Amino acid sequence: MKTAVGTAKNNTWALGFSDFKEITKARLAISVVFSSVAGYFLGAPEINWFSILLLSFGGYCMVGASNAYNQVIEKDLDALMKRTMNRPIPAGRMTVNKAMVIAIIMTVLGVIALYYLNPKTAMFGAISIFLYTSCYTPLKTKTPLAVFVGAIPGAIPFMLGWVAATDDFGIEPGTLFMIQFFWQFPHFWALGWMLDDDYKKGGFKMLPTGKKDKGTALQIIMYTFWMLLISIIPVFGITGDLQLSILAAVIVFLMGAVMLFFAFRLYERRDNTSAKKLMLASVSYITLMQLVYVGDKMIRGWI
Structure with missing residues (x-):
């Protein structure tokens, strides 16, 4: 008992x-x-x-x-x-x-x-x-x-x-904010693309055009591009104490380019499989990008 x-x-x-x-x-x-x-x-x-x-x-x-x-x-x-x-x-x-x-x-x-x-x-x-x-x-x-x-x-x-x-709060946290701000769009629109039918049952309007069309895919490409650009801005020395070495910037750029590739693939195919690959790439990107930023700071500190 x-x-x-x-x-x-x-x-x-x-x-x-x-x-x-x-x-x-x-x-x-x-x-x-x-x-x-x-x-x-x-x-x-x-x-x-x-x-x-x-x-x-x-x-x-x-x-x-x-x-x-x-x-x-x-x-x-x-x-x-x-x-x-x-x-x-x-x-x-x-x-x-x-x-x-x-x-x-x-x-x-x-x-x-x-x-x-x-x-x-x-x-x-x-x-x-x-x-x-x-x-x-x-x-x-x-x-x-x-x-x-x-x-x-x-x-x-x-x-x-x-x-x-x-x-x-200055240009450094402002830059970090902008990186993650622009990252949100390809990430959530890829997720919204995959779950569009389910979202519509709840009345949610998640895609920018309301449809899984070229217009939505094009906006995903645009926001991914801006995310990629802002992610490497610290390498130019214009973001105060937030800095990035050339090697780290190249790594971040290449990771962002992978996301951009999947964004173009979604534009080309406009299917849930492509959206899922973009969503997974976005999750990997945000995590690895942050690790690269932190690792780069530590390495520069040791040197």
Whole structure:
């Protein structure tokens, strides 16, 4: 009897933890934390591991809260789409009130953690929650421009780390912001292309032309090109303390060229397979680009 009770409790805890990960979109939140920590390493004159811990915790809370608010607002629409119908709220495993409690607690804890680093970091974290929840989320069913609005909070994490390390916002974090801002478009439009039929069930307008056509593919190419250009600008020495060696710039350029290749392939073929390859290339690009930036700074420091 005790064993059965213990097993039931373990299953309840496991299910609760699984739903917590789902309501906060743990994988997305962790990737955002990675971007923030990368930005911190780029900006910090010396590494403070307690600051990294605060940034990671605060960053996860900010993203987790945004996603929880989002799922509360979109609960009825989520129930209409195959990719989201098994989320905790539409599936009936979590109440709206419980989700809101999670979101509010994470908002408060996140802001406190980031404020402990410095007020600017907390401010940008709070702005990201506001824009994602109050602007991006309701606009998704109104206009394709929602992706443009959503790209703003989506681009904050990379620059947030620099601000957390330096307590300053200037051309350096602004450049990091622009890199990730332009990256958002090919990434999310490729994803939107793949899931277009499902998105339409929920009434979401994710593609810029509303269709999987040459117009959408052409815009993907344009934004990928601008992302590639801005990613190598630090090599020219015009972005303050944010610098990039020639070798690192070549590597970043080649990685961006791979994304651009898949963007052209999507324009040529206009199929879901090409969109998936572009989406996967974009995920690889943003991670590897940040690693190259951080690695290049460390190597230049050693030399």
